Amino acid sequence: MLKTINVIGGGLAGCEAAWQLAGFGFQVNLFEMRPEHSSPAHCTGGLAELVCSNSLHSSAPTTAPGLLKEEMQLLNSLIIKTAFETSVPAGGALAVDRLAFSGKIEDSLSKLPQVKVFRQKINSLSEFSLPAVLASGPLSEGPLFSEISQITGDSNLYFHDAVAPLVAGESIDFAKSFWAGRYEQDADYLNLPMNHKEYDRFYQALINAESYPRREFEKSIFFEGCLPVEVIAGRGRETLCFGPLKPVGLTSDKSVKAIVQLRKEDSTNQAFNLVGFQTNLLIPEQKRIFRLIPGLENAEFLRFGKMHRNSYFNSPQILNQLEFIAIPGLFLSGQLTGVEGYCESASMGLAAAHYLYQKEKNVSIPFPPESSIGSLINHLSLKQKFFNPMNINYSLYPPLEGKVRLKSEKKELIRQRALASIKLYRQRLELV
Numbered sequence: 001m002l003k004t005i006n007v008i009g010g011g012l013a014g015c016e017a018a019w020q021l022a023g024f025g026f027q028v029n030l031f032e033m034r035p036e037h038s039s040p041a042h043c044t045g046g047l048a049e050l051v052c053s054n055s056l057h058s059s060a061p062t063t064a065p066g067l068l069k070e071e072m073q074l075l076n077s078l079i080i081k082t083a084f085e086t087s088v089p090a091g092g093a094l095a096v097d098r099l100a101f102s103g104k105i106e107d108s109l110s111k112l113p114q115v116k117v118f119r120q121k122i123n124s125l126s127e128f129s130l131p132a133v134l135a136s137g138p139l140s141e142g143p144l145f146s147e148i149s150q151i152t153g154d155s156n157l158y159f160h161d162a163v164a165p166l167v168a169g170e171s172i173d174f175a176k177s178f179w180a181g182r183y184e185q186d187a188d189y190l191n192l193p194m195n196h197k198e199y200d201r202f203y204q205a206l207i208n209a210e211s212y213p214r215r216e217f218e219k220s221i222f223f224e225g226c227l228p229v230e231v232i233a234g235r236g237r238e239t240l241c242f243g244p245l246k247p248v249g250l251t252s253d254k255s256v257k258a259i260v261q262l263r264k265e266d267s268t269n270q271a272f273n274l275v276g277f278q279t280n281l282l283i284p285e286q287k288r289i290f291r292l293i294p295g296l297e298n299a300e301f302l303r304f305g306k307m308h309r310n311s312y313f314n315s316p317q318i319l320n321q322l323e324f325i326a327i328p329g330l331f332l333s334g335q336l337t338g339v340e341g342y343c344e345s346a347s348m349g350l351a352a353a354h355y356l357y358q359k360e361k362n363v364s365i366p367f368p369p370e371s372s373i374g375s376l377i378n379h380l381s382l383k384q385k386f387f388n389p390m391n392i393n394y395s396l397y398p399p400l401e402g403k404v405r406l407k408s409e410k411k412e413l414i415r416q417r418a419l420a421s422i423k424l425y426r427q428r429l430e431l432v
Contacts, residue, residue: 003027006129008135014030014032028115031120034119056083056096068372071372075426090263097266123144132329145311151324152327166274168272169269179191180250192261241257260277316380317383322352338380344376365425368424372397
């Protein structure tokens, strides 16, 4: 009889962990609380629902996010495989059709006879056996989360994350837009230009708009890679023009002050995401202000922006190779570990499954530090005074030996080294 592993949470990390564990020959019980119990950010009951955006960031091999995807592909990642199969045009980014992506993930797991999905909320460690993978996500709260925090002595950390609005494609005035990618990349983004007067009107409305209040005990802690648009605007009149609304690389027309970019949410152009417009504005304010953008005067909102609290553990203090020191046999994965981003979260689901498998086989094969996955795990292992969420980026990789003058050459050398290390890791794991 196959040994049973429990996975708590059916997001990207949980689904990736379940897929990997099934591939290692385990029986997997995957617990997902939705649709019976939802969260402030989810909209469906589907597995691997993408909450904030439909973009998994760059897939270019010359970028750290692209390299992470390559490594995950080498390790048979369900998340990356499905993302490419359900992708929609987004320039150099890997964006997906949300519903198709979630549906295909669920279908892939349901076809595995050794994976069983249970739609129920887990409230205590006593409700499941170890070994197990905790992948309940950054919106985790309630008895189970509190119980683990008490055992580990970790009061856990958090930051505020925000979701961008979606608008119906048929409600956009395409006569006021143009298709283009920045610096002549594929024309996959719909661009809405604003002249100086239009931008001033939009900016003044934005900085004077009313937002949802946060509870008194919550500080204004944001993840810098996903700031609410009104927070960016509050840092100065020109900040948006050098951030999500920058016109550079899209037009040489000096009358254009700012450009709002829309990205496809599906393959049929029924829904578009306002890129960089994650927000905590009141819904009436979102309607009023975002309809000031030329081309969106009659916008029909399919989803309004909203903010939620993302929690994570102080991993360097409480984990060893993603396993809770105080709860042997329980492995942590996803954003709860302190990584940020869809692919980063999924990669920690993959890594948790690998480390659990190694423990069951009584071997230790760490992810190579030269790899993207190993670099992220190293970030989660280093004791630091202020532990903050981190996307994959080149600063996490070990330095190259010798001097490399060209940045492009440096990136390629890091890539070659990382892929070689993952291939060697895979070979060692296959011998177990």
